[in-house]
């Protein structure tokens with residue numbers, strides 16, 4: 077079997093990016109440089125604009141103003157099929173096609189791109205990459221657990237060897253143990269493949285654990301931009317501090333309980 081060649085994640089640039097819906101400023105004049113190979117978490121309260129920001133990067137949502145560039149190229153000028161091959165997208169409810177085998181679900185991006193050669197080998201390679209047994213290839217999605225389906229979602233997103241992964245609450249619907257183990261395995265994949273990853277999560281503890289940079293959104297704007305260590309140090313303040321206070325208090329509570337045992 078071939079080993080997976082390292083992809084090289086692109087740098088991303090957002091310039092005065094906005095998406096307004098009438099009076100609602102879902103994303104409001106955001107400018108941002110994301111370095112190649114970063115793992116960025118977008119956190120913030122419900123409705124703060126995280127998903128809208130993410131979806132403007134793969135053109136699922138069109139901005140009302142501003143620009144997105146990937147590896148220095150304005151995405152408006154990039155053919156949307158090419159863009160989709162370069163960007164993997166994983167979201168909470170996976171969206172596997174229930175009437176297609178796991179193998180076909182994984183290969184759908186290759187099929188749509190007209191890539192005929194080596195599809196089965198690529199599926200085998202991807203199953204191995206996301207640590208699923210090869211015999212799952214012939215099963216149908218309803219015959220897999222939620223966690224296994226989510227792994228298939230990750231495999232499908234990686235099929236076209238994208239350098240950029242966009243993930244919207246990818247592990248949100250899973251139990252905490254599966255969630256933690258999948259998140260850890262994804263982080264290892266991110267490093268192994270040299271990806272650029274942007275993840276939306278409601279879970280600050282997950283963001284602190286996974287990302288090397290955390291962006292806190294509020295009312296369509298980025299109100300804090302910090303490393304996990306900076307956030308944990310308590311120097312960032314504002315809403316970021318309120319979000320970090322929750323996992324910090326939980327950790328302190330658990331430590332106190334374990335001392336009583």
Ligand SMILES: Nc1ncnc2c1ncn2[C@@H]1O[C@H](COP(=O)(O)OP(=O)(O)OP(=O)(O)O)[C@@H](O)[C@H]1O
Nearest residue numbers: 097100101102120121122123124125126127128129
């Ligand atoms: N298609 C739409 N039409 C009108 N308003 C929209 C649309 N999509 C999003 N919004 C509004 O834009 C704001 C930001 O929504 P968005 O989904 O980006 O937030 P979010 O931070 O991802 O929220 P959540 O954490 O709940 O998923 C919200 O007020 C939402 O109601």
